[in-house]
Amino acid sequence: MQGKKNGVAGKLMKDYSHLISVWCIAHKLQLSVMDAVKDVDILHRLEATLKGIYKYYHGSPKRRREVKAVAEVLEADLAHIPDLKEVRWVASQSKALQAIKTNLLVITTHLGEAASRSDVYAGSAKKYLKDLCSSSVLKTMFLLLDILGVIADLSKFFQTEDLLILEVLPKMEAACLRLTSLKYHPGENMQEFLGKYSPDTGYFGDVKLTGPCPEVDFKDKSTQHILDKTIAFLDERFSVFKESPVKDMNLVFNFKTWPLDRETLCVYGMKSLDTILNYFNPIFEQERDNIHTEYQNLKAYMAPYKTMPIYDAYLSLVQTGVPSLRNIVKVVELMLCLSCSTAKCERVFSSLKLLKTRLRSSLTQDNLNSQLQIMVEGPSLAEFKPDLAIEKWLNSTSDGKGRHINGHKFECTKDVNIDECEELLYQTVEK
Incomplete structure (x- = not known):
C-alpha cells in the first residue's frame, strides 16, 4: 500500500504529484515500540518469557487449576494472563505485564513447585522461574510498564474522533519528553520496584530472587539504552510529520502556537504557507495571491477561538462561510481532509462484527448497510x-x-x- 514505487501510494503519485501518503499513526506507534523490543536484547528476552508463561498455563487446564489453588492458599487475586497479539501489541503487552506484576508471588510459588518435579515440563518451569526471579528482568519489566503507560496514552489520543494531522507532532513530542524524563526521574512503576527490591536480603517483596542481586541505579546504561532506542524509533517512524508540507500545516493552522506579538504574528507562517501552496500548486494556482491576503484576516478571525479545540474552531469557520476568507477556507478544508488514522474504519469493522453474527448471516447488503450507517453515524x-x-x-x-x-x-x-x-x-x- 505505502510502497514508493509499486505500492498504491507510489502509483497514484506518478499521476498526482501533490498527494500526501500517511501511514495510520496508531499502527506507526505500535511498530515503533516493536522495533525497540526487537533491537534491545533484554526486552526481547522479556517478551519471550511472557509468551512462554502464557503458553505454559494456557495449554494445560491442570496447571491452571494448580496455580488457582496456590492463589487461594496465599489469599491473592489471580489476574488472567493474556497472549501477546501482533495486531494489538501495545495493549496486550501492557495487560500481560500488569498480570505478571499482580501474580508474581503466586506464579513464582507455583513454578518453584513445578520445577522440582521430574516430568518433561520441569525444565520449562525452571527456565521461567529463573527469568521472573532475576533482578535485571524485573527491573526491565517495571521500566517497560512505565514506557507503555506513556505509549498507551499516546495511542488513545491517536484513536480519538476528528483527529487533525497538525495535532500529531506536538503530541508525539510531548510523549518523547515524558520518556526522556524517565532517564532522570523514576516513573511510578520504577519507584515501586526500587521500594520492594532489597539487594542485601536477595528479595523482591516476598519473592526470593535467584542469581546476583546488585545495587540498582535506575539511571544505569541499560535504562538509558532502552529509552534512547524507544525515542529513536518513534522519531524514525514519525519523521514524515517533520517534513514539508505536513510540518507546514502545523505552523500555518495551529493557532494555539501562534505568537501574541503583532509584528511577529504578521510574518509568522508565511514561508510555510508558500510551501503548502507550491506543493498543491495545481489546486491553488489561481487563488494564490488572495490566499496570502486572507491569511492575515484568518489570524485575526481565529483570535477568539484559542480556547476551543482546533477541529471545532475550523469546522465552525467552514460552516459559517465568511466571505472575506473564502479562498483561505479552501486550504483549511484541505487540511481537515488529511486523514492520519484508520481508527474510525476499525470501529466500523467492529460494528459490522456485532451486526452480522452467525444468526444474522442472511441480511441483504442494503439492509446491512443501512443498519451499519445508523450504528456508526446515527444518534x-x-x-x-x-x-x-x-x-x-x-x-x-x-x-x-x-x-x-x-x-x-x-x-x-x-x-x-x-x-x-x-x-x-x-x-x-x-x-
Whole structure:
C-alpha cells in the first residue's frame, strides 16, 4: 500500500504529484515500540518469557487449576494472563505485564513447585522461574510498564474522533519528553520496584530472587539504552510529520502556537504557507495571491477561538462561510481532509462484527448497510426521536394501501397522528 514505487501510494503519485501518503499513526506507534523490543536484547528476552508463561498455563487446564489453588492458599487475586497479539501489541503487552506484576508471588510459588518435579515440563518451569526471579528482568519489566503507560496514552489520543494531522507532532513530542524524563526521574512503576527490591536480603517483596542481586541505579546504561532506542524509533517512524508540507500545516493552522506579538504574528507562517501552496500548486494556482491576503484576516478571525479545540474552531469557520476568507477556507478544508488514522474504519469493522453474527448471516447488503450507517453515524438511543421513523414505516408499503396494526388496516395518509400510532404499536408489543 505505502510502497514508493509499486505500492498504491507510489502509483497514484506518478499521476498526482501533490498527494500526501500517511501511514495510520496508531499502527506507526505500535511498530515503533516493536522495533525497540526487537533491537534491545533484554526486552526481547522479556517478551519471550511472557509468551512462554502464557503458553505454559494456557495449554494445560491442570496447571491452571494448580496455580488457582496456590492463589487461594496465599489469599491473592489471580489476574488472567493474556497472549501477546501482533495486531494489538501495545495493549496486550501492557495487560500481560500488569498480570505478571499482580501474580508474581503466586506464579513464582507455583513454578518453584513445578520445577522440582521430574516430568518433561520441569525444565520449562525452571527456565521461567529463573527469568521472573532475576533482578535485571524485573527491573526491565517495571521500566517497560512505565514506557507503555506513556505509549498507551499516546495511542488513545491517536484513536480519538476528528483527529487533525497538525495535532500529531506536538503530541508525539510531548510523549518523547515524558520518556526522556524517565532517564532522570523514576516513573511510578520504577519507584515501586526500587521500594520492594532489597539487594542485601536477595528479595523482591516476598519473592526470593535467584542469581546476583546488585545495587540498582535506575539511571544505569541499560535504562538509558532502552529509552534512547524507544525515542529513536518513534522519531524514525514519525519523521514524515517533520517534513514539508505536513510540518507546514502545523505552523500555518495551529493557532494555539501562534505568537501574541503583532509584528511577529504578521510574518509568522508565511514561508510555510508558500510551501503548502507550491506543493498543491495545481489546486491553488489561481487563488494564490488572495490566499496570502486572507491569511492575515484568518489570524485575526481565529483570535477568539484559542480556547476551543482546533477541529471545532475550523469546522465552525467552514460552516459559517465568511466571505472575506473564502479562498483561505479552501486550504483549511484541505487540511481537515488529511486523514492520519484508520481508527474510525476499525470501529466500523467492529460494528459490522456485532451486526452480522452467525444468526444474522442472511441480511441483504442494503439492509446491512443501512443498519451499519445508523450504528456508526446515527444518534444515540437517548437522542433518537422516533416520530419521523414511525410515520415513514406506516406509509412505506409496497401496495400503497397502508399497514395492518393490531389487526386493523392503517390507511396511508400524509397527516399521521403520531400519538395514535405509538399507542397502537405499544399495544401490539404488549400482546
